[in-house]
Amino acid sequence: xxxxxxxxxxxxxPMPLLSWTSGYFAExxxxxxxxxxxxxxxxxxxxxxxxxxxxxxxxxxxxLTFLNFCFTWIFSSxxxxxxxxxxxxxxxxxxxPLPFIHSDQECLxxxxxxxxxQAMTDxxxxxxxxxxxxxxxxxxxxxxxxxxxxxTRATLLAAPYVALLAFxxxxxxxxxxxxxVRPHCFYG
Numbered sequence: 001x002x003x004x005x006x007x008x009x010x011x012x013x014p015m016p017l018l019s020w021t022s023g024y025f026a027e028x029x030x031x032x033x034x035x036x037x038x039x040x041x042x043x044x045x046x047x048x049x050x051x052x053x054x055x056x057x058x059x060x061x062x063x064l065t066f067l068n069f070c071f072t073w074i075f076s077s078x079x080x081x082x083x084x085x086x087x088x089x090x091x092x093x094x095x096x097p098l099p100f101i102h103s104d105q106e107c108l109x110x111x112x113x114x115x116x117x118q119a120m121t122d123x124x125x126x127x128x129x130x131x132x133x134x135x136x137x138x139x140x141x142x143x144x145x146x147x148x149x150x151x152t153r154a155t156l157l158a159a160p161y162v163a164l165l166a167f168x169x170x171x172x173x174x175x176x177x178x179x180x181v182r183p184h185c186f187y188g
Contacts, residue, residue: 047074111175116163
């Protein structure tokens with residue numbers, strides 16, 4: 001079954017633009033399959049293993065900002081892969097046109113999660129960089145007060161989740177007012 005996108009020409013006959021069997025969409029499906037595989041290998045397998053080893057290791061130093069960074073990337077890869085959980089693993093490599101099988105509400109939720117998770121992972125990365133800067137500064141100039149360290153650490157750990165809410169909730173309300181929600185479901 002080929003899904004054909006059509007437009008009207010001057011004679012009012014449907015004129016095919018692109019179909020799911022054309023070269024463009026075949027390449028797009030191949031890229032989506034590679035992207036999904038990278039999401040699963042990195043965010044669903046690799047980072048959770050790294051996170052578990054970091055948490056349960058008796059000798060490894062556990063920086064909470066780094067663990068938070070790993071967790072936000074796991075969350076982000078999950079947000080991009082919501083459709084896979086509904087369709088099952090067979091949809092990973094077989095050319096299932098995901099944008100046409102999501103419901104509108106699933107589409108809106110995933111689009112809002114993706115919008116928020118991008119801001120969340122970027123904020124977690126910035127928090128990790130700031131934490132490393134503080135660590136270098138402490139190594140050179142000596143430690144600051146314990147109260148300041150706790151306040152800074154709490155702010156760096158909470159900032160990604162504030163960014164998630166700050167970007168997801170407005171995106172959800174903005175996307176719900178749109179009539180065309182299907183293009184946001186290419187995350188798969």
